[in-house]
Each structure stands twice: as C-alpha cells, then as structure tokens.
Amino acid sequence: xxxxxxxxxxxxxxxxxxxxxxxHEDYQKYNTRNESCIDNIDLYIKWNKNIxxxxxxxxxxxxxxxxxxxxMIKNLIGKNANExxxxxxxxxxxxxxxxxxxxxxxxxxxYDSISKQGNRKVCANLPLKGIERAILDHLK
Amino acid sequence: xxxxxxxxxxEEIIYFDNGATSLKPKCVIDKMNDYYTNxxxxxxxxxxxxxxxxxxxxxxxxxxxxxxxxxxxxxEIVFTSGxxxxxxxxxxxxxxxxxxxxxxxxxxxxxxxxxxxxWFRLAKKIGIKISYIPLDSNYYVTIDNVKKAITPNTKVISxxxxxxxxxxxxxxxxxxxxxxxxxxxxxxxxxxxxxxLKVDVKDLDVDFLAFSAHKxxxxxxxxxxxxxKELLEHLEPITLGGGMNESFDNPDEVYLKSxxxxxxxxxxxxxxxxxxGETIRYLNKxxxxxxxxxxxxxxxxxxxxxxxxxxxxxxNLESDSGIVTFNVSGIFSQDVAYYLNKYNICVRAGNHCAKxxxxxxxxxxxxxxxxxxxxxxxxxxxxxxxxxxYDKIVKEMI
Numbered sequence: 001x002x003x004x005x006x007x008x009x010x011x012x013x014x015x016x017x018x019x020x021x022x023x024h025e026d027y028q029k030y031n032t033r034n035e036s037c038i039d040n041i042d043l044y045i046k047w048n049k050n051i052x053x054x055x056x057x058x059x060x061x062x063x064x065x066x067x068x069x070x071x072m073i074k075n076l077i078g079k080n081a082n083e084x085x086x087x088x089x090x091x092x093x094x095x096x097x098x099x100x101x102x103x104x105x106x107x108x109x110x111y112d113s114i115s116k117q118g119n120r121k122v123c124a125n126l127p128l129k130g131i132e133r134a135i136l137d138h139l140k
Numbered sequence: 141x142x143x144x145x146x147x148x149x150x151e152e153i154i155y156f157d158n159g160a161t162s163l164k165p166k167c168v169i170d171k172m173n174d175y176y177t178n179x180x181x182x183x184x185x186x187x188x189x190x191x192x193x194x195x196x197x198x199x200x201x202x203x204x205x206x207x208x209x210x211x212x213x214x215x216e217i218v219f220t221s222g223x224x225x226x227x228x229x230x231x232x233x234x235x236x237x238x239x240x241x242x243x244x245x246x247x248x249x250x251x252x253x254x255x256x257x258x259w260f261r262l263a264k265k266i267g268i269k270i271s272y273i274p275l276d277s278n279y280y281v282t283i284d285n286v287k288k289a290i291t292p293n294t295k296v297i298s299x300x301x302x303x304x305x306x307x308x309x310x311x312x313x314x315x316x317x318x319x320x321x322x323x324x325x326x327x328x329x330x331x332x333x334x335x336x337l338k339v340d341v342k343d344l345d346v347d348f349l350a351f352s353a354h355k356x357x358x359x360x361x362x363x364x365x366x367x368x369k370e371l372l373e374h375l376e377p378i379t380l381g382g383g384m385n386e387s388f389d390n391p392d393e394v395y396l397k398s399x400x401x402x403x404x405x406x407x408x409x410x411x412x413x414x415x416x417g418e419t420i421r422y423l424n425k426x427x428x429x430x431x432x433x434x435x436x437x438x439x440x441x442x443x444x445x446x447x448x449x450x451x452x453x454x455x456n457l458e459s460d461s462g463i464v465t466f467n468v469s470g471i472f473s474q475d476v477a478y479y480l481n482k483y484n485i486c487v488r489a490g491n492h493c494a495k496x497x498x499x500x501x502x503x504x505x506x507x508x509x510x511x512x513x514x515x516x517x518x519x520x521x522x523x524x525x526x527x528x529x530y531d532k533i534v535k536e537m538i
Binding site for chain 2 (some may be wrong): 007010011014037038039059060062063064066067119120
C-alpha cells in the first residue's frame with residue numbers, strides 16, 4: 001500500500017467508522033482511555049457463547065484512535081475469543097515494530113509505520129487495550 | 141523580545157505552550173550549573189565556605205520572592221515543589237484543622253485539578269461542602285456572582301487569579317475585600333498569574349498564594365507557598381524530617397523550628413531555588429508590566445487573525461491574558477496539535493487539567509495557545525497560515 005492508500009483507509013474509517021453510537025442493550029461496556037492524551041472510548045461487546053457477535057463504540061478520540069477502533073471492530077466480529085486474542089497480539093507486534101502476520105491483520109496494516117511515532121502508537125493501540133480486557137474477562 | 145536569551149529559540153521551533161511550562165533563559169541554566177559545578181553543598185550546614193555560599197544564595201532567593209510578590213515578612217515565603225504541593229499544604233496543613241463538617245468552600249468550575257482535588261478529599265474526609273461560583277457568559281467570575289454564591293456557611297474562597305483555559309483575570313482584590321468582611325479566607329492559585337502580572341499580596345490581601353517557578357522561566361520542581369504570617373504559624377507541617385525540627389527525644393517532646401524552615405523538611409531543590417532567584421532577577425530586568433503589555437499585543441494580533449477563519453471556533457474571544465483557546469470545526473483537538481507539530485509548532489490539546497470546566501463551556505477538549513513575551517508576530521503568522529487551510533489540516537493531521 002502506498003501512503004495515499006493508507007491515508008484513505010484511515011480517513012474513511014475515521015469519518016465513517018463502523019458501529020459508532022448504536023444502541024447497545026445487552027452489551028457489556030468497557031471504557032478505554034489513554035493516560036498520556038485525551039482519547040476516551042467506550043466499547044460495547046456482545047457475545048454469542050465464545051464468539052464475538054458484535055462490538056459498538058462511542059466517545060471522543062483522535063483520528064488514529066477512531067479509525068483503529070473501526071478497523072478493529074470490522075476485523076474482530078465473528079472471531080472466537082482466542083482468535084481475537086491472536087489478532088490483538090499480532091497488532092501489538094506490529095505497533096512495537098516487531099515481525100507480525102500481515103494476512104491476519106488485514107487492513108489494520110495501515111498502522112504499520114506507527115511504531116516509529118511514539119506519541120501516536122498509544123492512539124492506535126487504544127481500542128485493542130479495551131477489547132483485550134473484555135475478552136480476558138469473558139474467558140475467566 | 142529577549143529571544144536571544146533562550147537557547148531553544150535559536151532552533152526552528154515555535155513554542156506556544158507556555159501555560160504548561162515556559163522556556164528557560166541561559167542565565168537561569170547557567171546559575172544552576174554553577175551551583176552543581178562549583179558549590180554543590182547542602183543548605184543550612186554553614187560550617188564551611190561552600191555551604192555558607194549555598195545558604196546565602198538560597199536565602200537571597202527568598203528575599204527576591206518576598207519583594208517580587210510584595211510580602212511583608214521573609215517568613216511568609218516557603219519553598220515547595222510547585223503550586224500543586226503548595227495548595228495541598230494549604231488544604232491539608234491549615235484548612236483540615238480549621239474547617240468543620242458543613243463548612244463551605246467556594247471554587248469555580250474552571251479551576252485546575254490542584255485547586256479541586258485536595259478540597260474534594262477534604263470533603264470526603266471531614267464533610268465540608270464544595271460549591272461553585274457561577275461563571276458568566278464569558279466564563280468570567282464577577283463580583284456579583286461571588287456575592288450571590290456566599291452563604292452563611294462559606295469559610296473559604298479558593299480560586300485561580302488567571303485560569304489556564306479561559307485566561308480571564310479574576311477581580312481578586314474585590315473578592316478579598318468582600319470575603320474578609322464576612323470572615324472568609326481567600327486562597328489564590330497564582331500559577332498562571334504570577335508569571336504574567338504584577339502580584340502584590342498585601343494589596344490583593346489574599347490569605348494564601350501558591351505559584352510555580354517553571355511557568356515563569358524558572359526551573360521545574362520549585363514553587364512558593366505564601367501565607368500571612370499569623371496563618372502560616374498555624375499551618376501544620378505535612379512532611380516531617382531533617383531541617384525542620386529543633387529537637388526531639390520522644391513522641392511527646394518534639395520541638396519544631398520557626399517559620400519558614402518548619403515547612404521545608406528535608407533537603408530542598410537547592411539548585412532549583414538558586415536558579416529561581418536568577419529567574420526573578422531576569423524577569424525584574426524585563427519588567428512584568430512590559431511582559432503583560434507584550435502578551436496583550438500578541439494576543440490581540442492572534443485573535444484578529446483567527447476571527448476571520450470560518451472553521452475556527454474561538455472559546456475565549458475576550459481575555460486579558462496570553463491564553464487563546466479554540467477548536468477547528470469538526471477536527472479533534474489532538475489531531476490539530478499533531479498537525480501543527482509537523483511544522484515544529486508546540487500547542488496543547490485536551491482539557492488542560494480543568495476537567496469540570498466542560499460542564500460550563502460544553503466542550504470537552506480544546507486546542508490552547510498560551511503566549512509569553514518571547515513569542516513573536518512572525519510566529520503567529522506561521523500559525524495562522526497553517527490553520528487557515530482546512531484541507532491541509534485534514535490531509536496532514538494523521
């Protein structure tokens with residue numbers, strides 16, 4: 001992907017994010033926020049046994065956090081808990097500048113270069129941190 | 141003005157985050173280096189020349205601070221780590237022993253966290269009531285609103301002289317007069333005021349004042365707690381240890397030193413205090429009136445250029461300080477800050493530690509430009525050029 005394509009994917013997910021501000025009765029709420037900045041997102045997750053049936057979100061955050069949330073939601077719906085944890089692990093590998101599975105991350109690879117921008121890495125990771133807690137709680 | 145005094149300003153950087161902390165002039169850095177290099181002894185151990193020099197420099201700063209804020213006595217100047225520690229000492233060391241359940245403390249919704257959270261804790265601990273002086277449509281504190289907010293239970297009014305988001309200058313002298321007529325104490329958070337405006341504690345007649353060196357070209361980790369002598373005598377030390385006790389044998393026989401040493405336990409930030417002395421000499425040379433005039437001119441220039449830009453929503457159009465708060469329509473404040481950072485322009489995005497202000501302003505997060513005397517009209521021109529182009533902001537904010 002060239003820079004223009006990367007930018008388009010991020011902007012499209014920022015301006016028209018998936019599942020923002022939808023009704024979320026019967027969903028479990030997980031707040032996720034960054035200590036070093038002002039991103040603040042509430043994630044709502046609905047399980048069908050071990051499968052993530054749906055995720056929605058609300059809140060205020062920067063373009064990177066919102067777009068990352070949107071992309072994560074698209075990619076995690078339908079996965080079971082362990083598959084979702086694998087996805088999250090690969091995402092962290094990418095944002096830490098380590099080797100990672102590009103196929104698994106799909107369009108989330110737009111954040112490939114974010115490992116070089118320390119102050120935006122936390123923004124991209126933000127929704128993953130929230131959903132990770134939700135999954136670990138579900139597995140308890 | 142005086143840009144040549146600041147090493148960082150010789151680089152290609154535009155620093156508009158002076159409300160968070162200011163840049164440091166070379167003379168202050170040199171003064172601290174001189175201490176660390178040539179006489180790095182402890183204070184108050186004056187048995188040898190090096191230590192005597194430390195004492196002399198350290199206490200000279202106290203004299204400089206006393207004169208700078210026009211205090212009556214040297215003992216009224218206590219060195220702390222900053223505004224936050226000073227305010228915590230005022231609340232926990234004085235008011236925790238003075239107030240009772242049901243007593244009321246008046247704040248405003250635009251106070252910084254350090255003038256809110258210590259009071260919240262005291263409210264939980266002893267049952268005092270926290271109330272807020274309503275802000276007017278410009279988010280200002282008016283004397284009429286203070287009058288209306290006072291109740292028979294009001295014992296303290298604690299507020300910033302200039303707020304860090306709106307930048308309004310509060311009518312402190314009038315508030316003190318009104319408060320003292322009704323035996324109400326006044327605590328002044330001077331963090332955003334002392335660096336920019338002449339503060340005369342006797343004229344303002346405040347009971348306590350807190351401020352930090354680092355927002356006025358001084359080092360981090362140094363601040364001042366001022367209190368009227370008769371009140372400071374009753375401020376219980378929060379921190380006990382060396383340097384503050386006269387003698388001790390057992391729990392019933394502990395004798396503390398007199399003011400201000402009693403409130404300065406342990407080895408203080410000596411290099412910082414000595415550097416702070418140089419800071420005050422430096423600011424005195426420029427003159428606070430010149431600093432304030434310069435900031436107002438810069439602010440007017442900036443505001444006049446921001447107003448015609450249709451996608452800029454100004455939060456504080458009116459204000460007599462160097463603080464300008466705004467949003468770019470439809471763009472999250474942090475993305476604006478990241479965009480400007482690409483052009484080496486430093487601005488702050490967020491709620492600026494005034495987390496209950498959103499209830500009054502209706503906006504959670506903003507971009508803040510806080511000016512100081514070394515900023516220039518050319519820097520503002522650069523900023524305006526970047527903010528004028530909406531498409532460029534959207535294109536480059538990620």
